[in-house]
Amino acid sequence: MSPTRRFLFPVLAIAAALLWPSSDVTAQQSESGPAVHKSNAIAMHGEPKYGPDFKHFDYVNPEAPKGGSLRLADVGAFDSFNNFIIKGEAAAGIGGIYDSLMESSADEAFTEYCLLCESVEWPDDRSWVAFTLRDDAYWHDGKPITVEDVIFSLDLLRTQGHPFYRFYYGSVASTEITGPRTVRFTFSETGNRELPLIIGQLSILPKHYWEARDFSTTTLEPPLGSGPYKVESFEPGRFVTYKRVENYWARDLPVQKGRNNWDEIRYDYYRDDTIVREALKGGDIDLRVENQAKAWAVDYDVQAVRDGKVILAEIPNERPTGMQSFAMNTRRAPFDNRLVRRALAFAFDFEWTNRNLFFSQYTRTESYFSNSELASRGLPTGAELEILESYRDSLPPEVFTETYSVPSTDGSGWPRDNLRQAFALLEEAGWIVRDMKMVNAETGEQMGFEILLSSPAFERIVLPYIRNLRRLGIDARVRLVDSSQYVNRIRSFEFDMIVGSWGQSDSPGNEQRNFWGCQAAESPGSRNLTGVCDPVVDSLIEQLIAAPDRESLVATTRALDRVLLWGHYVVPNWHIRIDRIAYWDIFGQPEIVPKNGAQIDSWWIDRAKADKLSRRRQTADSNSKATE
Template sequence: MTKTRKASSLISAFTLAAMALLPWQASLAETAAKHGIAMHGDAQYPEGFPHFDYVNPDAPKGGALRMAVVANGFDSFNPFVIRGVAAAGINTYLYDTLMEASADEPFSAYGLIAESIETPDDRSYVIFNLRKEARFQDGEPITAEDVKFSFDVLTTQGHPFYRNYYADVTEVTVEGERRIRFDFGETNNQELPLILGQLPVLPGHYWEDREFGDNGLTPPVGSGPYRIKDFEAGRSITFERVKDYWAEGLGVRRGRFNFDEIRYDYYSDDTVALESFRAGNFDFRVESSAKNWATAYTGDQFESGKAKTEAVEHSRPAGMQAFAMNTRRDVFSNPKVREALAYAFDFEWANKNLFYGQYTRTSSYFENSELASSGLPEGRELEILEPYRDQLPEDVFFEEYQPPSTAGDGGLRENLRTALTMLREAGYKVVDGTMVNSETGEPLAFEILIYQKTFERVVLPFKNNLARLGIDVSVRLVDTNQYIQRIREFDYDMTVQSIGQSDSPGNEQREYWHSSTVDVKGSRNYMGVDSPVVDELVNMVIQAPSREELVHRVRALDRVLLHGHYVVPNWYLPKDRIAYWTFLQRPDAVPKNGVDIDNWWVKSTDQ
């Protein structure tokens, strides 16, 4: 072989080898380890960032925070299963997650237990590289095996939520002591790497000889910034800060979790809890009652400045608070009946006479955000809905959804006339003052289930308005534990529900609306939504390739849900109403998600 031919052969061989390496090199480039990840676009905080913008990195550690919980106690330290009622704070304080979401971005996450994350452009898998310094509270290292154990036990023995949330994960592979990989099936779910970052990491060695569902009140081993110090079963629980907490110096933790102790006391009645706050028995309260906010926060402690109130504006989606109708029950199986009932709720009267004019009516499942639908569908949103035109009510395309209002000339009287017409169209009539089914003669009657006594003043006027239509409504007030159990079992006709939303909806939408969750006890599909169109729209939301497309798809889903008339919308407030004793201090900056007590601290004596 001549030198020329040999050289040529060597060059060709080298070229072929180089070409063979190119895909591998491209794959390597696109899966380079990163410190953080955004749902769409780039994460806001750079690698090695010292702290989040909305915390005080120099906040002193120390002191105690006392909080109140209005509920009938607790009987478990395991918040991950459907059995029992878990104590407040367990999930937040006892367990760390692979990554930590920031509170001032739509959806971005940064390494906590995971030092870095690797995922390709199509996000068909994700790899987490764990920090070597990550430790459980008993000193044992956190390993990839613990992460796999956590995923496996939560999706097989945990609350049904986890099975739905991580349904697209097809394989979990431990690739090393501190490296774990999750592969995904045939999906375009861009959110999966981020929601896997939310996985709470449990110690496999602790649960090795224990039944996961039977933890009861045995304090477990955690990985987070606090451990359980002591408790009084069903009455109080105290957490103490882990002084040698392994993640103390990380940017995602600096300036946070500053109290040496956090105590929760349980109250069975909110009125008693409010008086206890006024007496100085606990330190921080989020007020949910407009009446309390307008009338109760007075006295020497507020005039002297020892205690104060603030209404802090936020930019987070308000979600949907509403009277939710359980369509699993025959009484609510007809959308026309459900729509008619909404005309009996007089929000304008309630806002003026009960709420001191503080609230705005909710008209979207994604209220207070760009995700909320409005007007008539057009452009890209109309394109998304068009293939389902034959399966949807005409109103979706030709009528803007607005909850019934009594602000016009006709007021409630005109609304009740409208409701009566709709009920007749739905096959009902009034016989001797009672609304009955025209064919069966069965009365139109149902129960409203509540657990807050303060909500009776809202429900009873609604009940009275429905009575004017001949509808027999009973109101059932139960304790918190009974309420939780009945909700889990779907044992209710109508109830008041708050369905929260984030600024980046994704996999959790399955839990709310997908037909696969209708009969899953403990799911959050409170209304029993069972619609092929909704199923497909939920899948589209989960697989949205960009922020712009996500907005269009969520608006389409919102519009279809609204015209399904599953709820009677209530109201929202784009502010956090807080009251606190002024030895507590908070950062000047408030993220879009609003007030977070875990960023506060106790004022030092030299401040």
């Protein structure tokens, strides 16, 4: 499952809801092939949670009132409303103007329910999938959404869209119209259980709008969509406002009930996160998802928080944390050497960093799938061991004999023992110390590299790491560039080391090809930032994608996780198992928060709270003027 979602709002999580009856799936045996299923929903494994007659998701309030405005912030600037191409910086929230064929639930591992479609069909081997569109779905200009739009969208994204789409939808061999409102996708492989679901994620674009325009270029002409919002007003690089579509065609569908409750959503752009926090505290924006531990610990100590006007919520979640790390570009020396990569991990003093910079809020990451059952642990056993045994001759022996763990320290800031181990590994890799410099034993060239950053906030974290690298005699430096240059360099793999991250879901699948596959390693714009190209990894990815049930998916994912960890492609950073949200006390929220996150698009303006806050602000302003 792609970690990239179309949501207009942040997606946060806590706990699962009670189970509903499984979806009513009809199946009939084909005379020439496997049984064909037809339903309103499809699950990666097992049966959907919600039945065919479900009224709404458990984690929404179907009676949530509509109205009010939500003011959010983004950092940087934007120069385009085309979020499907590699060029430009797309406006925040633009995904909310589009609908997809199906909608994922937030309280299941990976299940989708019909949105633009009224039914979905597939055979047992999932070699194809067919969608029958609703006859009442239409674009914002009133024209109906057709099967021609669906086929056009896939072709356009694969030929002119971001390279991601060529990977993600690369297994679609053909498309055909099989009925007045039915379109069928045939795949180039069988047994890939995820393929019907990733087609369900396809954002549908209007053919009659885009066929007369150049899709491959940036644009500031608000595009035509069919979703719950459309662009209302904007000023490039400063703000963009979205207006709720009053007659949105899908507003009463079960998958949309209780969601998209604001009449208006506005994103204001700021120079950096520090200014965004001040904007929140000053009442210029309504909500912020905080991603900096220091800021959460000290920057919100203001009267509005002490008075309860601003709420600081810490919401536990059960999402896989993914991997944030110091990511090394193995396309370049010295990162093409596994021993060197492993040595560099010993120079990062997480314990000191966590205590002195993060107020001990974080946990060290030791898996690409931390905080989930997908994470490898201990030594391989059972089904995971059986999978790995077939690759034993191609894997480091540590995969079978050692429990993977990241280097730890006493937190003193002087990791002497760790640096000693790093020296030993570097010497084994052909590097020696000469004149207080780590140099190549053959060429005499000093080891040196840049850590590329786009945010000044990360300098305080990277600089202590650089200090320890220099203690090893390595000429490590920080290079801070603007966001546009950073994006271009990442897309073309023009970097040595970055702070890289890979989000993960409960049902990893085809996106792993884009993360770690050999083909992606040589494809500019892919997410294979480290340049992993390992036949074992490629094979494990294909096994993962073809996993016939949840148990085999978990075992194969753990095997992939373990092989990636022992490849030492990254220096793992940290994660947190809560979501930190600062917001003004004007919101109503559903009682249930799903395991995948507090769905902010299901919140609403609580008029009583908003009026009360307004009166308190007026009183405070009056008292302030009286004092003056």
